[in-house]
Amino acid sequence: MTNPAWTPLFAHGTRLETTPLGVLLKDEQRNQRLRHSLGGCLIDFSRQHVDLETLQSLAKLTRESGVYALRDALFSEQNINLSEDRAVLHPALRDGIEGLSSERAEAIAVTRDRLYALAESLRCGSWRGCTGKAIEDVVHIGIGGSHLGPELLVRALEGYQDSHLRFHFVANIDAGDLSAALRHLNPETTLFIVVSKSFGTLETQVNAASARSWFLERTGDVNALAQHFIGITAKVDAAQEFGIPQQNIYPLWDWVGGRFSLWSAVGLPVLLAIGPDHFDALLRGARTVDRHFLQTSDLDNLPALKAALAFWNFNILGCTSLAILCYDERLALLPDYLQQLEMESNGKSVDRHGNLIDYPTMPILWGGTGCNGQHAYHQLLHQGTSAYAADFVLVGADEHQYAEHHRWLNANAIAQGQAMAMGFVPQGSGEEHRRVSGGHPSTTIILDQLGPQEMGALLAIYEHKVLSLGALWDINSFDQWGVELGKNLARPIFAQLEDVTEPDNQDQATGALIKHLQKVRQ
Ligand code: F6P
Numbered sequence: 001m002t003n004p005a006w007t008p009l010f011a012h013g014t015r016l017e018t019t020p021l022g023v024l025l026k027d028e029q030r031n032q033r034l035r036h037s038l039g040g041c042l043i044d045f046s047r048q049h050v051d052l053e054t055l056q057s058l059a060k061l062t063r064e065s066g067v068y069a070l071r072d073a074l075f076s077e078q079n080i081n082l083s084e085d086r087a088v089l090h091p092a093l094r095d096g097i098e099g100l101s102s103e104r105a106e107a108i109a110v111t112r113d114r115l116y117a118l119a120e121s122l123r124c125g126s127w128r129g130c131t132g133k134a135i136e137d138v139v140h141i142g143i144g145g146s147h148l149g150p151e152l153l154v155r156a157l158e159g160y161q162d163s164h165l166r167f168h169f170v171a172n173i174d175a176g177d178l179s180a181a182l183r184h185l186n187p188e189t190t191l192f193i194v195v196s197k198s199f200g201t202l203e204t205q206v207n208a209a210s211a212r213s214w215f216l217e218r219t220g221d222v223n224a225l226a227q228h229f230i231g232i233t234a235k236v237d238a239a240q241e242f243g244i245p246q247q248n249i250y251p252l253w254d255w256v257g258g259r260f261s262l263w264s265a266v267g268l269p270v271l272l273a274i275g276p277d278h279f280d281a282l283l284r285g286a287r288t289v290d291r292h293f294l295q296t297s298d299l300d301n302l303p304a305l306k307a308a309l310a311f312w313n314f315n316i317l318g319c320t321s322l323a324i325l326c327y328d329e330r331l332a333l334l335p336d337y338l339q340q341l342e343m344e345s346n347g348k349s350v351d352r353h354g355n356l357i358d359y360p361t362m363p364i365l366w367g368g369t370g371c372n373g374q375h376a377y378h379q380l381l382h383q384g385t386s387a388y389a390a391d392f393v394l395v396g397a398d399e400h401q402y403a404e405h406h407r408w409l410n411a412n413a414i415a416q417g418q419a420m421a422m423g424f425v426p427q428g429s430g431e432e433h434r435r436v437s438g439g440h441p442s443t444t445i446i447l448d449q450l451g452p453q454e455m456g457a458l459l460a461i462y463e464h465k466v467l468s469l470g471a472l473w474d475i476n477s478f479d480q481w482g483v484e485l486g487k488n489l490a491r492p493i494f495a496q497l498e499d500v501t502e503p504d505n506q507d508q509a510t511g512a513l514i515k516h517l518q519k520v521r522q
Helices: 004-016 028-033 052-064 067-075 090-094 102-124 148-156 175-182 202-219 222-228 236-242 265-295 302-316 334-346 378-383 403-422 452-473 481-498 508-520
Strands: 035-038 041-044 137-141 166-170 190-195 229-233 249-251 321-327 364-369 388-395 442-447
Touching: 004 052, 004 302, 028 035, 028 052, 035 265, 035 302, 041 452, 052 067, 052 302, 052 452, 067 265, 067 302, 067 452, 090 102, 090 265, 090 452, 102 249, 102 265, 137 202, 137 265, 148 166, 148 265, 148 334, 148 452, 166 175, 166 265, 175 202, 190 202, 190 222, 190 265, 202 222, 202 236, 222 229, 229 236, 229 265, 236 249, 249 265, 265 302, 265 452, 302 321, 302 388, 302 452, 321 334, 321 403, 334 364, 334 452, 378 403, 388 403, 403 442, 442 452, 481 508
Parallel strands: 137 166, 137 190, 190 229, 229 249, 321 364, 321 388, 388 442
Antiparallel strands: 035 041, 041 442
16 A cells, blocks of 8 residues: 555656666756756756656645644744754754744753853863873763764865864764774873763763773872763753762753764764864754755755655665765765764654654665775666666765775766666676666765865755655654664663573573573683
């Protein structure tokens, strides 16, 4: 069963089944309609398997599904996160919401001023550790939305780093993360940033407690926590109880979702790395997209267009995955970031009013860097049996002295999209093993340069794509109840792994695995 409003789209899908992408690409008017620029990014949808007639149907569906109504509700501070009765206001963090309520505007402005002052004191060295030395190493402890954005941007914007500080990210409860970070650090010159909106996430709590122990064992001075621990959280009391003084705590708010929070104090490592001017450029790039998203209608609206094509690929053409193929090693963490942003947002099976839905939502989003993927999974992409879509992300400007390398990188990126679209038909008989089917849709995004403004725009485009897809699928993109069960099941198992007695109240598979681990850990 599917939504009757989708019927015309299925008809277009059937109609286009016998039209190769190469034929569609002969229509230059169509191609121009599918090529756009925004915030320093070229976004070329021309290798998507659509024609102008289909686009019009997708535009109609977008309007009728309430994409623009949901957008307007977000920007007017309505509680669109229905299951948690919360507003969703990450655009406000980059001043993207005009007329924001004064209380929220004030909270953002005060916090940003405090944050910029903190960053300046750390970058210029006026912030001193417990023995009077300046900070040299920053250890960011957080997971999910409290980790992925900061690490992605510190890596992606390494060319803009103008501070002496060194950054270390600790996310997993696997002690390998923490021990690798601490291995060569001097507690006197190390600052820990504990980021957790709930201040209750197991991984972050355990990592932060171990970091605090590491610090206290080496300094022996609990008062020194004030010079070496910063807290970023919505739960100020819990952070104070951990030992972080109030003046070191920067608030998060329940109207900002974790996976949308890098624009807040969560982005502190980015601000420390690239400084206030470039961080402002990051915010400005995202704000440009906010304005565009709010003020543009129909399929000139790029996030809405990106969502409509994602819906078309997945629900109509049957593409079961979306590959994010980044042709720049500085973007190596972009697939991880987008996995949380898209899959934690739209991996849902009930509609916004809690009714089970009977149509598929959110494909698997995965990815990696090119050209490496060409020597790993591109064989499947070219000759496998899976239907998939791809986003290519590459950088236009040559930003280091190896221009030839960069030219080969981009030549391969463009060629891979061409091969996926056009395929190859062998001429000789007995050559079927060389056939490449083609017909795989892709979008190519070319950043003018890998700069803060372009990154701000890129990430905001994906954020608003998430909201638009949520409206198309009539689901709540802003809660994540599905992560609770696993967390709760782990607690009794943790206790049973400590134990040597027969694990009770477990299904057979779980019980057998616990017993094995009890045995091998001796
Ligand atoms: O994955 C579940 C989740 O709640 C994410 O939504 C969130 O970004 C992450 O865990 C970390 O949560 P917190 O910032 O509360 O530690």
